[in-house]
Amino acid sequence: MDQIIRYFFDFPLMAAYWPDILRGFLITIQMSILTVVIGIPLGLLIAIVRLYGIRPLNILIIFYIDFFRSIPQLVLIVLAYFALPYFGLVLEPITATVMALAIVLSAFSEEIFWAGISSVAKGQWEAGRSTGLNFTQTLAYIVLPQVVRMSIPPLTNRAIGISKGTTLGSVVAVPELLNVTSSIQSNVANPTALTVGALLFLVLFLPFVRFTRWLERVYAHPR
Amino acid sequence: MTVSERGRSTLEDSVVIRGLGKTFGSVEVLRNVNLDVKKGEAVVIVGSSGSGKSTCLRCINRLEEPTEGHIFVGGHEVTGKGVDLNALRRRIGMVFQSINLYPHKTALGNVTLALRKVAGLSKAEANEKGRRHLELVGLGQKADSYPAQLSGGQQQRVGIARAMALEPDVILFDEPTSALDPELVGEVLNVMVRTKELGMTMVVVTHEMQFAREVADRVVFMDHGVVLAEGTPEEILVAPEHPRIREFLTRTKS
Numbered sequence: 471m472d473q474i475i476r477y478f479f480d481f482p483l484m485a486a487y488w489p490d491i492l493r494g495f496l497i498t499i500q501m502s503i504l505t506v507v508i509g510i511p512l513g514l515l516i517a518i519v520r521l522y523g524i525r526p527l528n529i530l531i532i533f534y535i536d537f538f539r540s541i542p543q544l545v546l547i548v549l550a551y552f553a554l555p556y557f558g559l560v561l562e563p564i565t566a567t568v569m570a571l572a573i574v575l576s577a578f579s580e581e582i583f584w585a586g587i588s589s590v591a592k593g594q595w596e597a598g599r600s601t602g603l604n605f606t607q608t609l610a611y612i613v614l615p616q617v618v619r620m621s622i623p624p625l626t627n628r629a630i631g632i633s634k635g636t637t638l639g640s641v642v643a644v645p646e647l648l649n650v651t652s653s654i655q656s657n658v659a660n661p662t663a664l665t666v667g668a669l670l671f672l673v674l675f676l677p678f679v680r681f682t683r684w685l686e687r688v689y690a691h692p693r
Numbered sequence: 694m695t696v697s698e699r700g701r702s703t704l705e706d707s708v709v710i711r712g713l714g715k716t717f718g719s720v721e722v723l724r725n726v727n728l729d730v731k732k733g734e735a736v737v738i739v740g741s742s743g744s745g746k747s748t749c750l751r752c753i754n755r756l757e758e759p760t761e762g763h764i765f766v767g768g769h770e771v772t773g774k775g776v777d778l779n780a781l782r783r784r785i786g787m788v789f790q791s792i793n794l795y796p797h798k799t800a801l802g803n804v805t806l807a808l809r810k811v812a813g814l815s816k817a818e819a820n821e822k823g824r825r826h827l828e829l830v831g832l833g834q835k836a837d838s839y840p841a842q843l844s845g846g847q848q849q850r851v852g853i854a855r856a857m858a859l860e861p862d863v864i865l866f867d868e869p870t871s872a873l874d875p876e877l878v879g880e881v882l883n884v885m886v887r888t889k890e891l892g893m894t895m896v897v898v899t900h901e902m903q904f905a906r907e908v909a910d911r912v913v914f915m916d917h918g919v920v921l922a923e924g925t926p927e928e929i930l931v932a933p934e935h936p937r938i939r940e941f942l943t944r945t946k947s
């Protein structure tokens with residue numbers, strides 16, 4: 471027991487590394503938030519465009535969704551960082567990682583939004599249109615509010631899952647939390663750094679999970 | 694075709710249907726349907742399942758696209774290209790069998806949405822008008838309830854208030870009580886009677902024969918996509934000449 475504590479919870483040993491850990495933590499937070507605020511709205515936008523039923527565009531969209539849902543995120547990050555420069559697009563490691571993750575999240579959230587839109591009864595559209603609302607108004611005031619509500623639980627799961635992919639940024643040398651803590655671990659030959667990293671991940675994601683649980687509850691019962 | 698080209702004067706007419714035809718693919722669902730509904734009239738359409746009643750109704754506000762013929766509502770042609778459908782639909786209320794209240798909005802929110810976004814009323818004006826129409830259907834107390842907190846009958850009354858609040862030229866009812874528990878049918882029919890007394894023009898598809906007999910100014914019997922007979926409730930529902938109608942009536946009585 472004593473040994474475990476010395477091994478995994480040797481906090482004094484960390485003293486010198488706090489600034490690095492904190493910086494890594496902030497980078498992880500930043501990347502997670504960016505991934506979510508880019509990925510989910512982009513997914514919604516794509517779902518809405520798909521709804522207008524423009525044939526060639528929809529074929530493109532479906533290809534986009536299937537492709538980015540199938541390809542491993544790690545591969546995508548590596549491609550974004552190492553391959554895009556050949557096409558004249560040089561990205562910062564952080565930007566490349568966020569871009570890759572946001573695109574993957576957009577593909578998954580498009581699918582979730584699309585399923586939501588499809589599950590809203592045709593009668594909701596008809597009720598709206600029969601009162602003179604146009605297509606876009608019916609979508610905005612009647613359909614989407616219902617879709618957003620029912621999409622929150624699956625979106626949360628996806629968003630958390632994919633945000634955890636920020637740790638993959640280490641392959642392109644993003645100094646994010648896990649990268650920082652695991653290099654500290656090998657420097658001092660003590661995994662306490664990883665313990666700290668894990669705790670910080672909890673600090674980051676737990677409130678998020680709790681918040682969305684609360685949202686689910688609020689939406690489950692009107693009022 | 695303009696209204697006057699059809700021959701008869703139409704100032705009295707709220708809904709005019711001429712030569713309406715509708716096919717779904719190769720299936721002909723409506724054939725040469727003609728119908729005149731005068732202002733303030735309640736016309737009830739009856740007929741067996743699949744005879745085209747809903748399709749006919751839904752052509753009037755173009756939830757279905759007619760394949761042939763012309764339809765006028767309040768003197769404006771509904772059919773044809775270049776019609777401002779949204780402006781027209783505002784003038785044509787619809788009440789659905791499946792009710793279709795917006796589940797994320799309160800009763801009042803259901804009634805006021807189009808008042809705000811289509812009629813362009815301010816929030817205060819819309820709320821005032823919405824409450825007035827909820828009072829009219831006896832649900833003034835339920836303005837802030839969500840659909841899930843209302844009975845089916847109450848929900849459908851909100852549906853009627855939602856249609857009435859826009860003060861349309863006509864309200865189309867497509868089997869408004871068919872999805873309701875029997876004990877809830879009466880309250881909805883009562884509201885429809887009141888709607889008629891307020892002078893609203895109504896086209897009603899229903900299987901409630903007693904309502905048809907008591908409230909309809911005219912009854913239209915549809916069969917296999919055509920209007921087989923049209924007349925007073927007495928003529929169609931009490932002493933029908935046509936054997937198809939007699940057969941239909943004995944079937945619905947049982």
Ligand SMILES: Nc1ncnc2c1ncn2[C@@H]1O[C@H](COP(=O)(O)OP(=O)(O)OP(=O)(O)O)[C@@H](O)[C@H]1O
Nearest residue numbers: 717720722740741742743744745746747748749868
């Ligand atoms: N969207 C559609 N596509 C193909 N056929 C349809 C469609 N809508 C209706 N029909 C067909 O058109 C015919 C008339 O249908 P409609 O719903 O107008 O009948 P109805 O008289 O309202 O019947 P009910 O009393 O069952 O409501 C039916 O044979 C139906 O199967």
Ligand SMILES: [Mg+2]
Nearest residue numbers: 746747748868
């Ligand atoms: Mg029907």
